[in-house]
Amino acid sequence: MKPAAAPVPTDPAGLAAWSAVAGRLTGSTMGDVLRWGAGDAINFAGGFPDERLFPVEAVRTATDTVLTRHGNKVLQYGSAAGEPWVREAVTEHLLRRGVTTDAGSILLTSGGQQAIDLVTRLYVDPGDTVVTTSPTYFAALELFEAAGARVSTVRLDERGIDPEELDRALRQPRAKLLYLVTDHQNPMGVNIPSGQRPLIAEMLRRHACHLIEDDVFADIRFVRPAAPIQPFAPERVSYVTSFSKALSPGMRAGVLVAPKDVLQKAASLRENVDVCPNTLTQSVVGELLGSGVFHRLLPPLCAAYLERRDAMLDALTRHLEGRAHWTEASGGFFTWVTLGTPTDPERLLQSAVREGVVFLSGSRFRRGGGAELPELRLTFARLEPREIEEGIGRLGQCVKALMEKDDGARVAEAPVRGRK
Numbered sequence: 001m002k003p004a005a006a007p008v009p010t011d012p013a014g015l016a017a018w019s020a021v022a023g024r025l026t027g028s029t030m031g032d033v034l035r036w037g038a039g040d041a042i043n044f045a046g047g048f049p050d051e052r053l054f055p056v057e058a059v060r061t062a063t064d065t066v067l068t069r070h071g072n073k074v075l076q077y078g079s080a081a082g083e084p085w086v087r088e089a090v091t092e093h094l095l096r097r098g099v100t101t102d103a104g105s106i107l108l109t110s111g112g113q114q115a116i117d118l119v120t121r122l123y124v125d126p127g128d129t130v131v132t133t134s135p136t137y138f139a140a141l142e143l144f145e146a147a148g149a150r151v152s153t154v155r156l157d158e159r160g161i162d163p164e165e166l167d168r169a170l171r172q173p174r175a176k177l178l179y180l181v182t183d184h185q186n187p188m189g190v191n192i193p194s195g196q197r198p199l200i201a202e203m204l205r206r207h208a209c210h211l212i213e214d215d216v217f218a219d220i221r222f223v224r225p226a227a228p229i230q231p232f233a234p235e236r237v238s239y240v241t242s243f244s245k246a247l248s249p250g251m252r253a254g255v256l257v258a259p260k261d262v263l264q265k266a267a268s269l270r271e272n273v274d275v276c277p278n279t280l281t282q283s284v285v286g287e288l289l290g291s292g293v294f295h296r297l298l299p300p301l302c303a304a305y306l307e308r309r310d311a312m313l314d315a316l317t318r319h320l321e322g323r324a325h326w327t328e329a330s331g332g333f334f335t336w337v338t339l340g341t342p343t344d345p346e347r348l349l350q351s352a353v354r355e356g357v358v359f360l361s362g363s364r365f366r367r368g369g370g371a372e373l374p375e376l377r378l379t380f381a382r383l384e385p386r387e388i389e390e391g392i393g394r395l396g397q398c399v400k401a402l403m404e405k406d407d408g409a410r411v412a413e414a415p416v417r418g419r420k
């Protein structure tokens, strides 16, 4: 006898079974950025390093060295925190930056993003509040929201934050976690001023709050930054950094420095997620740090990005002077542009896309009410100076056309209002 055919499901697959987290996942800005990065538009949108600047030969040599020196071991599973000799090399690197750490306080992660995720999951239950700046890094915002957090923001500008506003935000009953990008911030390119850092550390203690200090752009700097917040309150800070920007995001080499109890729990959590850091790429990073090659790569790399930052500032002056103002990045990859009149940034994006230019609208980086004037995050990292000049030239034309159209519409409306 033939077995009975399996019943055909009448329910659409999965719909009845989604968890609350899955229900909250509705696409991500990172997905858009990756898709746009694939086209041939002049791309001011993605915060990627330029692959033309990747140290391919140095990575090849270091890979060879670790395979020769450590043999099969670098292809095996490793410890959840990362190999001790790599953590030693990372410790030396971070001590130079002013971070308080030792190899026992470090967990190597799959990029800075995983470190942010692990710490968020250790502190945040649905309904808890995460305090951050407005604007801030979109993928952190989306991660907090996916965890069910309420996001509460304090203003950030070239002068940093308003300490009193932050104090009020941290006083909220379920404000457990603060998230800050201290240096060369994504998206504004600005820093939390050195004078505000000890004040923030003191507030963490007073409000029993934990800080995720995101410092993934630390190595790409045009001026010497102040010491991080972490040394002012190491017991209350999870310091996150990464080799994505100065070495390679494809290697997924991130670092979490945290108090011992946080680190132990983060290691247990990561064992359930991806078991251990990538043994091969963390060894390559360890070798590049230990041999001094990594630090020798930094000055020419920073000089290349500085040239692009300057090309961006010059192009903005040439094509948008009088119509917008912008930040001057102290490091990292971004310039934040605020237009002078209330034009719809989505309309601007549509006309820019028609001209072969993409950028990210500032609203992606804000929560709890947007800005009054339209804002754009422009990345200068992945473009040569002549591409930046060409792209900003086209963008400038789009802004001009849109503003003239809006002005025209306002003039046309004026007599109607006058007759009322």
Ligand SMILES: Cc1ncc(COP(=O)(O)O)c(C=O)c1O
Pocket: 047, 110, 111, 112, 113, 114, 137, 181, 186, 214, 216, 241, 242, 243, 244, 249, 253, 254
């Ligand atoms: C502020 C900030 N934090 C974290 C990350 C994540 O970087 P990683 O590639 O190390 O995961 C990024 C990436 O763009 C970022 O801009």
